[in-house]
Amino acid sequence: MFDPRTIGPIPGENYTADTRNYPWHRPPEIETYDGTVEYVMKRMNDETTAEIVYSLMELGRPLTNIVAGLMMQGIGRGKFQIDMAILAAGPVYRYLQILADSENIKYEDGLNAKRTPITSTTLKMMMGVVDDVDPEETDPESAVEAVSEGEGGLMAPAQPTEEMTATAEEQALMLGGSDTEEEVV
Amino acid sequence: MKFEDAIEKSIKSFLKGSMPEELMKVQGNPVIYTPDYMDELETDLADMEPEAEDEVEDV
Numbered sequence: 001m002f003d004p005r006t007i008g009p010i011p012g013e014n015y016t017a018d019t020r021n022y023p024w025h026r027p028p029e030i031e032t033y034d035g036t037v038e039y040v041m042k043r044m045n046d047e048t049t050a051e052i053v054y055s056l057m058e059l060g061r062p063l064t065n066i067v068a069g070l071m072m073q074g075i076g077r078g079k080f081q082i083d084m085a086i087l088a089a090g091p092v093y094r095y096l097q098i099l100a101d102s103e104n105i106k107y108e109d110g111l112n113a114k115r116t117p118i119t120s121t122t123l124k125m126m127m128g129v130v131d132d133v134d135p136e137e138t139d140p141e142s143a144v145e146a147v148s149e150g151e152g153g154l155m156a157p158a159q160p161t162e163e164m165t166a167t168a169e170e171q172a173l174m175l176g177g178s179d180t181e182e183e184v185v
Numbered sequence: 186m187k188f189e190d191a192i193e194k195s196i197k198s199f200l201k202g203s204m205p206e207e208l209m210k211v212q213g214n215p216v217i218y219t220p221d222y223m224d225e226l227e228t229d230l231a232d233m234e235p236e237a238e239d240e241v242e243d244v
Contacts, residue, residue, distance in 0.1 A: 033208055037218045068192045082188070087208060089192045090199020091218040098227045111197060 023078025030080045036088040039079055040070055041095055057100055059126050062110025067093045 030036050043049050056066050070092065071085035080088070100107045166174070186194075202220050209216055 032212065033205065034217045064193045064196060065189065067196065068189045071192065072188070086188075086191045086195045087205045088218075089195040090220075091223060093196045094199065094220070094223040095226075098223065098230060101227070102230050111193065111200075 024075055026078055028078060028080045028084070030084070033084065033088055036074070036080045036084050037091045037095075039074065040088070040092045043070065044095070044099065053096065054100075054103065054105060057096075057105050057107040060108055062108045063093060063096055063100075064110030067096065 030039055044053065053066055053070075057063065067089050071089060074080050075082055075085055097107075097109075199220060204216065204219060
């Protein structure tokens with residue numbers, strides 16, 4: 001029988017672990033509000049960071065998510081604490097807004113927006129990946145047009161056309177008559 | 186509350202003009218990055234005219 005206690009931590013294990021292994025276990029490098037904002041603002045001077053942030057804005061990711069990501073990076077690197085990250089999120093958001101406006105980048109503010117779940121389809125759309133799918137299969141309107149232009153469905157009524165209509169002579173032949181009048185004996 | 190929700194809530198309150206009053210009391214110094222400061226920064230950046238390409242010197 002499976003015992004969940006076997007995969008859990010051993011009681012008292014936390015007292016034996018070296019808490020200096022991770023940056024966020026150590027005291028933060030930046031302890032002030034202004035220092036935290038300045039750190040993130042300076043990170044935007046980094047070419048790679050700026051490119052990523054601008055690309056995410058252009059992709060339509062909400063600005064609030066981008067700010068959360070930047071803050072999470074700072075916390076992960078042990079630069080500042082979670083509490084300070086939350087407090088400093090406002091000025092960082094405003095700074096990104098200003099940068100986006102100066103670069104004429106349209107962005108989603110992310111405020112009061114319903115959360116859109118990330119699915120494989122949305123990721124494909126963001127990355128520009130297109131599947132090899134026949135568009136008629138996915139487009140219901142084209143499928144309807146294709147049916148209406150053709151002979152119709154299995155249960156659709158037969159549509160009279162000129163090609164299908166027999167001439168008067170053919171009809172007479174089919175009925176056993178002939179085009180020439182038989183001689184009366 | 187998730188971290189992202191807390192960030193969003195903090196942003197909303199900052200945009201409304203709220204500041205971390207208790208933190209300012211503890212620190213003892215007024216903070217620099219207030220909503221007014223950011224508004225001024227935006228105005229300053231908007232007023233800055235972009236340099237013409239001819240004026241940029243190659244280093």
